[in-house]
Amino acid sequence: MDDEIILETKNLKKSFGKFQALRNVNLKLHKGEVLGFIGPNGAGKSTTIRVILGLIKATGGSAAVFGKDVWKDSVAVHKNLSYVPGDVYLWPNLTGGQTIDLLLHMSGQKHTTKTDDLIKEFKLDTSKKNRTYSKGNRQKVALIAAFSTAVSLYIFDEPTSGLDPLNEVIFQHHIAELKKNGKSILLSSHILSEVEKMCDTIAIIREGNVIETGSLESMQHLTRNTVAVRTKEPLDELQKIDGVYQLKFSDSARTTAEFSADSDQIGNIMTLLSAKIILQLKTTPPTLEDLFLRYYQSADEQKGGE
Amino acid sequence: MTQYTQTFTLLKANLKRDWLKMTIWLIVLVGMFVAVAAKFKSIYGTTKQVSAIAQTLKSQAMVSLFGPLTTNHLNTAIIFAVEMMVFWGIFIVIFNFSLSVGITRGQEESGLTEMVLGGHPVGRLAPLAAACLELVIANSVFVIATGAGMMAANMPESDENGNWLFAITLGAVGLSFGLISLIFAQLVADSHNVTIYNYAFFGITYLVRMMTDVSNPDYTWLSPFGWIEKADIYTKNNWLPVILLLGLGIIGFAVAVLLNGNRDIDSGIIQVRGGKRTSRFLRGSGTLLFWNQKTSSLFWIIGMAVLGASYGSVFNSISKIANDSPVVRQVLGQNGMRHLEQNQILSFVSILGVIFSVLAVVGGAMVTSHLYTEERQGYLQIISTKPQSRSKLLAAYMAYGFVLSVIILFAALIATMEAGNSVLRQPLAFKYFWQIFIAMLPILALFTGILVALIGFVPKWRAAVWVALGGSFVISYFGRLIDLPAWAMKLSPFYWFRKVPLEHIDVVPVTWMTGIALVMLVLGFVGYNRRDIES
Incomplete structure (x- = not known):
């Protein structure tokens, strides 16, 4: 270029x-x-x-x-x-x-x-x-x-x-x-x-x-990674930390979770996760789909709020 | 009957789309017909006026244009019927063709039919049935409005039976040709070719009608278009032609239904063949236009030459002096008679010049206005991003259209001359035909200019050129018969050269007509370079 x-x-x-x-x-x-x-x-x-x-x-x-x-x-x-x-x-x-x-x-x-x-x-x-x-x-x-x-x-x-x-x-x-x-x-x-x-x-x-x-890279700071994690200890604290959205636990012990995370908060979140001993971790970078949906949703929400 | 499911829904949708076109056509067709009827009393109200026009109508030239007079007991209403029948027959056939092509192939080309048939619970034959019903509705409205209008116009010597028979005959010939056009819509795969087939068929029936009328009117029964003359309105009021026409229409629809079952959507019974894998010839918009138009252009030129030759072949009958008494012969002498005969043919040639020019303009303008059709259909989207200017594109279509109309006119006139001279004892000189040809050129240029200006500025209104052309034709062809005032006659460009070749071409109208044409052309190019290209 x-x-x-x-x-x-x-x-x-x-x-x-x-x-x-x-x-x-x-x-x-x-x-x-x-x-x-x-x-x-x-x-x-x-x-x-x-x-x-x-x-x-x-x-x-x-x-x-x-x-x-x-x-x-x-x-x-x-x-x-x-x-x-x-x-x-x-x-x-x-x-x-x-x-x-x-x-x-x-x-x-x-x-x-x-x-x-x-x-x-x-x-x-x-x-x-x-x-x-x-x-x-x-x-x-x-x-x-x-x-x-x-x-x-x-x-x-x-x-x-x-x-x-x-x-x-x-x-x-x-x-x-x-x-x-x-x-x-x-x-x-x-x-x-x-x-x-x-x-x-x-x-x-x-x-x-x-x-x-x-x-594409410069736009990714605006987006959230999808994180799927399984830990040894319960992840209740995730509910309180900044930058975590759409948190879902898939077991009663609350050790398996899926959520989306703000890219700029990923450091704090990782610190918390490692404290709970990570057994399995998968992060997916945002696709344009996510990016797209987020933009349009937020714009529509704003509109709705007007 | 499931094949016809949803016919009425489709019909409603089609009518919603076509209502404006139908309304305009019907208002013009019915309005003018009734207006002429209402005014006729003031033109041919007296016996003296009737016998004067009867002399004109009895000449073979007029017979070839309007059909024969079948009775000697003439009156106002009979003159009206003779003058109007063939003429209005032509118009209503054109109206039906335009409707029928639009609702069959036009619809299929735009992809509407596929969506409707494929994705909705619509019967296979529903589009065809809806097309048929739309034609029935259009012609029925025409019949009712015309019949009622004629009753209101209350022309002398007209009667109720005749008025309604007149309206119904016209409606029946329109419907019949419209339904036959449905057959062609099954045979070939695009609206352009369907139109060519339609007019080829109509042209043949018209020529048979014309040639048999001047030779032996009994044979006119051979032509479906000739049947309308056999109704003998206000004399015998014969209903047989109506029955025949409706029968022919029903056969046409039945054949179309049969053929429809044997073809796939978006294709015709006549299969499309493949072609060459490469092309050296196609280099730009000009060669592309030539390639796309060559077949129909050839059709036009040959068709018009045939029309010209048919008119030429009856020149010997036309030259016969209607009032051929021994006294006249003696007074005029042999030279005088010859002169009179020749003048008679020449004034007929002058009328032919007008007819040929109108058709030549139609042939050329159809090509030029294709520029906008192709724009709408999206064909131009790639080539308008090629390094060739819009002016060049417009110039290619304009030049092709104009040159084609010139060639058509020339071919028709030369064919008339050749055929005419083969039957005349005293051949007509080339210079007469040449003069007409030259006189008509500014008119061809004028209509090209009008069309280009429309395409450049208001392409949606480009149909206005047909209105202008139709109007000019009606005024010059018909104006004298219905005694239009002089100012109205002058609106038609043909008026200014009406005496050519008997008299010389007047330079003044040539100058201003060419001037207007040039101004229009310049305007059109400016507009075309400034406006948005659609789709």
């Missing part, structure tokens, strides 16, 4: 009539970085991407790719990016192979051996007409074209929603390869495990606001 900024949005806003789809979106993508853009359906992921692609015009704020305005200089920006939409619609009368070549030609690229390798790898029958393809196969067409396009920035909008697990692995493998070659990638998803596996940085969007940005 390097300091060169490939993509940056500042206070991006977009309204459709009275509906404010984007309220405040700040994103930064560096060279060689994979930025995961996550949020529930309808949070504004696709709208943000469509603004970045110059398909729709921002109502406020700014968005720049390669330092160029995404709306005014869209053609120049598009020369060096490749995009795969979430729902791929392709001209029904073209075959998959014709579509791939068309997309390559339009980006000034050629059908190379890499293209053939990708077709083989994804096991796509390119002689079939697009109208006979399933959603997953249409997605493969777009992915093959994108992966065999040599550009600096790749944008994927929920790219694996139609792929089976095998093809998902192929996809992840190619993302890793792009990253290795110093390419920048923006990947939106609501599948959290996907983002967790592939991304360096994560931006969380909710109701048109980016509410958190940072590396």
Whole structure:
């Protein structure tokens, strides 16, 4: 990763009539970085991407790719990016192979051996007409074209929603390869495990606001580890200590417990546990799921309290 | 009967979606029909007026357009029936086609049918049955409103039986063609092709009707579209055509039901073949558009050439002078007669020029407006992120549409000339057709400009171009027959070149029409570069 900024949005806003789809979106993508853009359906992921692609015009704020305005200089920006939409619609009368070549030609690229390798790898029958393809196969067409396009920035909008697990692995493998070659990638998803596996940085969007940005590690201080423990002596004191939540004992002697712990309190908690002689201990780092749920729950609770 | 479960729920949902389209169509179709009927008395109320128009209608040119006069005892109501039947038949068939394609293939393409059939307790045949019922409802409303309107208009010499038969015949021809369109919706897998099949079928029935009307009206029974003339409204009031049309409709629906049982969802009886694995040809939006449109463009060009040739092949009948008495012959002499005959054909060619241009605009505008259809369907989302400007994209669709309409017009006119000259003793010079061709170019440009401006600024209202085109056509084709005031006639761009090729092309309207077209084009491009791309 390097300091060169490939993509940056500042206070991006977009309204459709009275509906404010984007309220405040700040994103930064560096060279060689994979930025995961996550949020529930309808949070504004696709709208943000469509603004970045110059398909729709921002109502406020700014968005720049390669330092160029995404709306005014869209053609120049598009020369060096490749995009795969979430729902791929392709001209029904073209075959998959014709579509791939068309997309390559339009980006000034050629059908190379890499293209053939990708077709083989994804096991796509390119002689079939697009109208006979399933959603997953249409997605493969777009992915093959994108992966065999040599550009600096790749944008994927929920790219694996139609792929089976095998093809998902192929996809992840190619993302890793792009990253290795110093390419920048923006990947939106609501599948959290996907983002967790592939991304360096994560931006969380909710109701048109980016509410958190940072590396996965830097976000973990905000989250709680899940701890499952069995000790020799009873763990009653856990109920009194700070930073322990959702405590559950699973035996009457109160020696087997499961709870979530604040990351910054983990030291105190461990001291207490070792005093009770640990027989078995398992801690699980927070998944994005937890992170996600916590953010959204707390925001909803706040709302509820208002 | 479980196959039809939930038909009415679907019908309700479809009607909810289509009601605005249906209402607008019905108001225009019924409103204009009744308005013309109500005004007819002031135009052809007297015997003198009736016999004057009868002379015109008896000429073969008019027979080819409106059908033959079957009686010599003419009156206001009969003139009305002759002038309106074929014309309104065409409109109501178009209305039914547009409804039927939307509720069958259109729905299936959008994925609605799959969701409804797959995930809900809905019968397999329910969508088809709902489509049929919607057509029945649309045409019934037309019949009731038109029938009632005609009773209220109270045209001289009209009678109750005739009024209702008129309305029912029109409703029946609409329903019948709409139900036949359901067959095509089972055969091919997308709405675009269904539309082509629909109009190919309609075109054939129309041509058979036209050719038999000028040669031997008995054979007009061969064409289902010709049946409507056989109702002989206000003379014999024959109900047989209604029965035949309804029978044909029922057969159409039955065949569609049978075919529906033999196909999978999202596919047609005619299987989609695979194709090439690679493409050198497809390089950008222009080549892509050509690739996607080439078949239907070819269809248009050939279809229009056939239409032109059919009109041309009746030129010898058209050249016959209606008032062919020995006195006239003597006064005019052989040269004079020839001149008169030629003028008669040329003014017919002028009318044909208008008809061909309207159809050419339809053919071209359908391609250009595809830009927005593809935008809505999401096909453009990947290519609009390619390093090619929006202006280039719009220019490709605009240019293709305009050039196609020019080619269509040219093909139709040349085919008319070739076929016409093969039957005429005194061939018509190429220059006449060329003049019409040139005169119509600003009009083609004007409608292209209007459409581009709509796509650029208010794409949801792009259908306004059809209203403008339809309106211009009705005014110029019909305006003289219903005696429209001059200011209204001037609203139609065709009005300004109505005397070509008998007279020279007036440069003034050419200039301002081209000017408006250019302004519209510029506006359209500016708008298209500024607005959001949908979906």
